[in-house]
Amino acid sequence: MMRKLLFLIFLLSSGLLNAQKSTISGYVKEASSGEGLIGASVYVKELKTGNVTNTYGFYSLTLPAGKYTLVFSSSGFKKWEQAVDVAAKSQEISVELVADSQELAEVIVKARANDENVRGIEMSVNKVDIKTIRKIPALLGEVDLVRAIQLLPGVSTVGEGASGFNVRGGGVDQNLVLLDDAPVYNSSHLFGFFSVFNPDAVKDVKLFKGGIPSMYGGRASSILDVKMKEGNAKKLEVNGGVGVIFSRLSIEAPILKDKASFIVAARRSYIDVLAKPFLTGNNANSKFSFYDLTAKVNYTINQKNTVFMSGYFGRDVFGTGFGFDWGNTTLTTRWNHVFSNKLFLNATAFFSNYDYMLDSDIENKRPNDAFKWTSNIENLSIKPDFTYYWRPDNTITFGGQLLTYDFTPGKANATSNGEKREFGQANKQGVEASAYVGHDWKINSRLTIQYGVRYSHYDYKSLNGEYYDRIPVPESTENPSGYVLKINQTDPNAVVASYGNWEPRFALNVTANESSSLKLSYNRLVQYIHLMSNTAASTPLDVWTSSTNNIKPQIVDQVALGLFKNFGPDGNNYESSIEIYYKDMQNQIDYADRANLFLNPYFEKDLLFGKGRAYGIEFFLKKNVGKLTGWASYTLARTERKIEGLNNNEWYANRYDRTHTLNLVGQYSLSDKWSFGANFAYITGVPYTVPSQKYIFDGIAYPQTVPGTRGNIRVPDYHRLDISATKKNKKALFGKGSSEWVFSVYNVYNRKNPFSIYTRPNEDNSVQTEAVQLSIIGSFVPAITYNFSF
Structure with missing residues (x-):
């Protein structure tokens, strides 16, 4: 099948190349x-x-x-x-x-034609300009890309302090987050409070929730494509900021004017530095900080050839008497080549690594009683993408990708009384190969279509020479999932399981008039890797693993229909849209009660599989011009799972289910000197499972849930208001450039939004049980930030 697709691409491109036109x-x-x-x-x-x-x-x-x-x-x-x-x-x-x-x-919209949202083929796509993101009030006054996209329709999070984001009922792992085409596996610093993207180094942000072109693949829910700035090729430019929790600095300049340039951007938090004078005793050596470095260089060899190299390195460090750190590393190289006035190539190679480490004896004071846990996922890839501009109304895209995965799901070394023991999950390897072709065709002034197909193939290897088959057994306390694993031996170089999938894509735009259009899209997405987490919020310790002979790839089919309308005195002062969508999900994963995922070589027996569905309607209204700009979005949605062995095999609300999501975002320019911003968020609480019974042992009550039940009650609703004021100065440092003061208040009315609820024995009467609400941020948070540019 792969050969047939590649042959089709070759014939198509060869035929088009022979067409002779003036270009x-x-x-x-x-x-x-x-x-x-x-x-x-x-x-x-x-x-x-x-x-x-x-x-x-x-x-x-x-x-x-x-x-x-x-x-x-x-x-x-x-x-x-x-x-x-x-x-x-x-x-x-x-x-x-x-x-x-x-x-x-005045304008906060994207770098595009004013009516592109109506005339363009894209739907279920949001592109937020970095200038807009800077105006949104943020936690501790720090601009944050991921928090900004959570204010868009169809996007949410399970709560403050949760890493990543959820799109149209999908999990955090179902989002492919790309930084210059390299995947980022944990997009958060400080347990989800800040993202890894330095705003001073970001050029473009694009979120695909549906209607995903055939060039993208690998995840089942969305694509967040972040492009880095290339560096100022004209002159030296310095940007930075000093905030309450961290500072940042970026430098960009030409290496050869108009031919080569670079950008280097760095951030470092200083909570640990500020807190150090107040820490004593066992806490004196506490560590809690994060830092990152982003860099890019480019060189225009000639009009037909340009090369780029970019990289990111970031790390979080946390611990009191122990060591806990995690971080991402990416390296991307690109070659842009213009074969002719019609054929454009972008060839990309990248390396990506995400790892974490937990060490009970980071200072090596107790070598005979220590514990160290490591895990990582690593990628290498090569990816050529071609664009053929056949005619102004016809564009062909085609290409492919070879992507390797190396999984170290979890490895631990424990020393007790001088005796060492190593345990954990076996290393795994996967190879994903794909090829695609797509066609954008503007048939006439009213009808545009985009269609294509992607074929992906995945091979899984177990590098320790062992693999497991799930065998059904009667459910018991020892086997709540009803499965055990049978060990089989194989050659470490042998492929244990292979999967191949066609992924068709289609989009249609019917333009009614200059200001309105109707759009329809369908796409199939296939995901071969999975994040193992049986908590509502993902954590740095969650484990990435491969599809195996027991874990099938996730397959999601999504159809969306949307009405887009622009209006106002100039025709495009306001944008509005209504989209409805439905997602059918195969091979969805949930977990047996009391499932043990960490360092468990037999965790596959605790997995449960089934199907899912997500559906909803999204409303979006945005004001683009004038002193007052901003948007309002509302999403009514439902996401459900039906897993064999859970909830009496009936549908239940998934842990990412949010029925109502309302976001209001506004910016007001009072004068050249002062501007103000505000945003309000209201979200229905997520489902959680409350114990419905208890047993008493030795005078203490222990809450118990009914086995197999899921999401029988909801966490209270979430709502929050943030405000900010920005004062622009005429000059920055050393009397040059420009600067600004940003004053912000996060969570203005002091709402104690619940992150989770758990039950425990009552402190006054241990025979009684009580529910306890945990709030990560339980008060308003003021902040001052100074930004400069010269």
Whole structure:
């Protein structure tokens, strides 16, 4: 099947390459920095047609002979018109757009045409400009990308202090988070309070919740594609900030003007430094901090070749008398090559690693009584992506990827009274190969379609030469799942299990008029790796594992229908949309009661499998221009599972189920000096399981749940208001550049939002039990941040 698909791609691309047309191509860049503009519009006035630039600012238009006027535009930049005489010979025209300071003060929308949300084929996609993210009030005044996207429709989290985010009823592991194409497995610092993305180094943020193009794969719920800045190719630029909890600094500059540049951005928290004078005794050597370093360099060899290299390294350190740290490392190299005015290549190779370590004796004071636990997941990949600009109304994309996984799910070394013992889960290896082809076709002014197919193949190996078959047995206290594992021997180089899946994709846009359209999309997504976590909120200690002969890949089919409408005095002052969606999920994973996932070599016997479904409706309204801008989003949704052996084999609300989610976000520009922001969030509480019985032993009550029940009650609803005020200064450090003070209050009215609820014996009467609500942030949090740029 893979060979047939590759052969089809070859024939398609070969046939298209033979077409002879007069083509205009080039790059659209930002004048102040030389960075390519993503999604900039290139419009042909006379033909009333055009195209948009790709991720690197490249565009291509194939036109009949004649004289035309090209209009280059991007939100936040002044339009540029250029006359062109199209003859038989192809031409290269690159332009640099100048920022429109007046428009920047009002517009918060993306770098795109004002009506792209109506005319574009994309749906279930949110693209949030980093300038917008900076205006949103944030915890401790620190701009945070992941917290910002949680204010979008269809996106939520299980609570404050939870890592990652949930999209349309999916788990944290069902989101593919990419930083310059390299996967990031834990996107959070400080147990979920901040994300790993330094805003000073981020160029573009795009979240795909549905209608996902065929070039993306590997996760069952969403794609968060984050692109790093390339560095100012014109001049030295320094940005930074000093906050309550951490400081940051970024430096970007040309290496060779207009040809090579770099950016380096760093952050470091200093909670540990501030707290050190107050820590004594056993707490004197406490460690709790995080830091990260982001860097990128690029070199334009010539008009047809550009190379990039970027990397990220971040770490969290936590411990009092012990060591606990976790972090991500990524390294990406890219080559952009223009084969012709129509054919563009982006070839990517990346390395990614996520690991954590727990050490009971970090200072080596008790070598005869110590415990050390390590785990990691590592990727290597090569990925060529081709784009063929056949005509202004036809674009072909095709390519493939080879991706390797090395899993160390959990390995521990324990020493007791000088006796050493090693235990944990066996190392595993997986290889995922995929190929895809997609076609964007603007059939006429009212109808656009995007269709494609992806084929993925996965091989699993057990590197210790053992694998397990699940054998059903009667349920018991020792085997609550009703399964045991039978050990089998195999060659470590032998493939234990293989899976292959076709992943079709389709999207349709029917434009009713200049301001409204109806969109439809369908996609199938397949996920071959899984995050083992039987808690509502994921933690750094959760374990990534492979699909095996016992764990089948997750398969999700999603269909979505949306109505998009722009309105206002200028036609696009307001954006609105209504989307409904339905997701059918196969091979969903849940856990038997009392399942043991950590360092358990036989954890697969405690897994339970079944199906899932998620459905909902999302409302979105955004004001784009004027002194007051912002958006309102509301989601009514349901996500359920039906797992054999749980809840009497009936449907139950999944732990990520949020019935109602309301977000209000606003920014107001009072003057050139002062601006204000506010956001309000209201979310229905997540399901949890409350004990329905108890037993008493030695005068103490022990709560007990009915085996197999799930989500019989909900945590109280979550709601929160945040506000901020920003004062801009004329000058920054050393009398140069610009600066600002940001004053913010998180959780203004002091709401003690519940993170979880658990039961315990009553302190006054141990025969009675009581429910205890845990709140991570139980009060308002004021903050002051100073940002500068020069």
